[in-house]
Amino acid sequence: MDPTRATTRIQLRTxxxxxxxxxxxxxxxxTVSQGFLPVPGDSCLWVEISPGMAVHRLTDVALKATxxxxxxxxxxxxxxxxxxxxxxxxxxxxxxxxxxxHMGAEPGDRTPCQIAWQEVIRGMTPDHTxxxxxxxxxxxMILPEESMFILETEPAGYxxxxxxxxxxxxxxxxxxxxxxxxxxxxxxSGSEADxxxxxxxxxxxxxxxxxxxx
Numbered sequence: 001m002d003p004t005r006a007t008t009r010i011q012l013r014t015x016x017x018x019x020x021x022x023x024x025x026x027x028x029x030x031t032v033s034q035g036f037l038p039v040p041g042d043s044c045l046w047v048e049i050s051p052g053m054a055v056h057r058l059t060d061v062a063l064k065a066t067x068x069x070x071x072x073x074x075x076x077x078x079x080x081x082x083x084x085x086x087x088x089x090x091x092x093x094x095x096x097x098x099x100x101x102h103m104g105a106e107p108g109d110r111t112p113c114q115i116a117w118q119e120v121i122r123g124m125t126p127d128h129t130x131x132x133x134x135x136x137x138x139x140x141m142i143l144p145e146e147s148m149f150i151l152e153t154e155p156a157g158y159x160x161x162x163x164x165x166x167x168x169x170x171x172x173x174x175x176x177x178x179x180x181x182x183x184x185x186x187x188x189s190g191s192e193a194d195x196x197x198x199x200x201x202x203x204x205x206x207x208x209x210x211x212x213x214x
Contacts (some may be wrong), residue, residue, distance in 0.1 A: 054079030159184025
């Protein structure tokens with residue numbers, strides 16, 4: 001047996017392509033990036049797999065196949081994720097095809113996304129917003145009387161796609177987005193109407209990723 005070849009089958013948990021990173025999400029990702037920083041308008045691919053260590057081989061495949069940049073890589077025992085981006089959409093799409101080809105997989109093989117929690121809280125109180133703003137976050141601040149949209153997804157990586165589509169749809173503020181671990185979590189705030197529109201867009205985006213049922 002060739003010791004350089006892994007024998008464990010890789011499970012595709014998350015595979016989402018974003019044609020254009022929205023300004024707030026791009027800046028947020030840059031605050032947590034360990035590699036090349038994305039900028040608004042970049043196309044982006046988020047891949048999450050299991051087991052986690054397999055992400056190194058897939059990263060190698062993507063980077064050698066195209067001109068994409070690696071902005072983030074997280075390696076845990078159970079899950080591993082990588083985020084690649086480039087101004088040229090064709091490079092990101094080709095990198096994704098190379099990764100899928102190496103795995104012998106298709107986008108439809110990804111784990112269907114489940115919405116674990118969704119809620120809109122209206123007219124936030126000062127005590128509540130102050131506590132949220134003091135927590136470990138890298139986005140904007142939520143203000144009293146604003147509405148807040150919170151969303152939790154499984155697997156975690158899908159939350160990035162939901163955040164990007166929500167920002168496309170409405171004038172909301174990105175408070176927090178966490179896409180590592182078992183569950184992804186998103187918090188956005190704004191006027192009641194904008195938050196409602198963002199929530200609808202995020203949920204539609206997630207539902208659109210799942211295979212249709214006959």
